[in-house]
Amino acid sequence: MVAQRLHTENSAASTIQINMPSPSFSELFAQDKPLLVLAPMQDITGVDFLRIIHSYGGADLYFTEYFRVHRDSKPDKDILKSVDANPTGRPILAQMIGRDTSALVRTAMLLEKYPVAGIDFNLGCPAPIVCRKNAGGALLRDLPHVADIMHALRAALKTRLTLKTRIGYYSPEEWEKFLPFLKVLPLDAVTIHGRTVREGYSAPVHYDKIAEAVRELSCPVIANGEIRSADKAIEVWKSTGAAGIMVGRGAILNPWIFRQIRERLHGTAVFLPSFRDLYKYIERIYSETRIPGMGDKTHVSKIKKIAGFISCGLESRPSFHAQLMRAETPCDFFRACGDALSSDEPCFIP
Numbered sequence: 001m002v003a004q005r006l007h008t009e010n011s012a013a014s015t016i017q018i019n020m021p022s023p024s025f026s027e028l029f030a031q032d033k034p035l036l037v038l039a040p041m042q043d044i045t046g047v048d049f050l051r052i053i054h055s056y057g058g059a060d061l062y063f064t065e066y067f068r069v070h071r072d073s074k075p076d077k078d079i080l081k082s083v084d085a086n087p088t089g090r091p092i093l094a095q096m097i098g099r100d101t102s103a104l105v106r107t108a109m110l111l112e113k114y115p116v117a118g119i120d121f122n123l124g125c126p127a128p129i130v131c132r133k134n135a136g137g138a139l140l141r142d143l144p145h146v147a148d149i150m151h152a153l154r155a156a157l158k159t160r161l162t163l164k165t166r167i168g169y170y171s172p173e174e175w176e177k178f179l180p181f182l183k184v185l186p187l188d189a190v191t192i193h194g195r196t197v198r199e200g201y202s203a204p205v206h207y208d209k210i211a212e213a214v215r216e217l218s219c220p221v222i223a224n225g226e227i228r229s230a231d232k233a234i235e236v237w238k239s240t241g242a243a244g245i246m247v248g249r250g251a252i253l254n255p256w257i258f259r260q261i262r263e264r265l266h267g268t269a270v271f272l273p274s275f276r277d278l279y280k281y282i283e284r285i286y287s288e289t290r291i292p293g294m295g296d297k298t299h300v301s302k303i304k305k306i307a308g309f310i311s312c313g314l315e316s317r318p319s320f321h322a323q324l325m326r327a328e329t330p331c332d333f334f335r336a337c338g339d340a341l342s343s344d345e346p347c348f349i350p
């Protein structure tokens with residue numbers, strides 16, 4: 001049993017202690033409801049963010065940010081903290097990105113000595129700095145090499161092996177050949193972000209391809225892409241039949257989303273956070289992700305990268321984003337938050 005801290009915005013006691021059993025990986029998928037997964041997001045989903053988001057209800061499964069792997073790399077110490085000091089009490093997969101098979105095997109064997117639920121390989125990152133090195137999503141142009149990497153990892157590892165991928169590199173038509181390729185990979189689970197690398201982060205998501213993967217693959221499939229509300233999560237779960245639902249940017253904007261999905265599934269009242277609750281959440285991100293010794297201006301500029309996902313997602317506060325992005329000092333930053341978020345009205349429709 002692990003102790004989990006659960007934050008309750010609508011009760012006088014802001015924090016209560018509850019005990020929850022820590023499930024095994026296979027038990028996680030053996031359920032008649034979707035497994036709720038927080039997407040890995042570089043420079044955001046570090047140990048502090050995991051602790052914060054888990055306190056709002058949290059996911060059932062977490063990923064680390066990716067460990068960059070190359071010939072001379074060592075696992076990043078800050079990312080290792082998410083595993084070593086996993087504040088969620090839930091399983092966490094260690095994600096790697098790279099293309100050097102022997103370096104990936106060496107790193108995975110090191111990582112599996114830590115308390116991880118398995119090793120995940122990144123086959124989707126579209127960042128030019130990654131793709132220029134033919135890693136991340138760019139590897140979708142070299143499937144024989146992906147097969148070599150995955151078989152080498154499977155042969156070397158005792159722990160589970162999972163993959164997080166997009167549906168192709170250039171065009172959704174690649175899926176026709178990619179799906180049979182996925183079918184023969186030695187995987188314990190696969191996450192599918194239903195877009196190609198070229199489709200970036202805003203094109204419509206091909207949920208039909210995710211549904212096809214669910215029908216064809218023997219391992220559990222986690223559906224990912226543009227899930228921003230509890231209703232959308234349930235709609236994607238039902239329409240694809242996926243075993244899991246992964247939420248990324250929607251969970252930065254609305255850390256209550258996992259709780260709201262569970263409440264919708266149970267048919268109980270859905271918690272509706274107010275703008276003021278959102279303000280308190282941003283305050284927590286500000287104070288709990290601060291690196292000791294970091295100056296105010298540097299911290300504000302770091303926090304703006306996270307808070308920007310919140311301000312640009314709040315359609316009912318159209319001037320918030322620009323005001324927040326102009327902030328240079330803590331005073332400017334909190335003035336922008338105060339101007340936009342001092343209201344007890346609900347801020348999201350579930």
Ligand SMILES: Cc1cc2nc3c(=O)[nH]c(=O)nc-3n(C[C@H](O)[C@H](O)[C@H](O)COP(=O)(O)O)c2cc1C
Pocket residue numbers: 039040041042043044064065066095122124125164193224225226227246247248249250
């Ligand atoms: C800021 C940012 C950082 C990301 N970093 C990673 C990463 O480290 N590993 C990964 O597999 N995907 C990464 N992604 C992709 C997300 O995991 C997810 O697949 C994508 O955002 C689509 O899901 P969403 O629409 O719910 O955000 C990142 C996305 C964003 C926005």
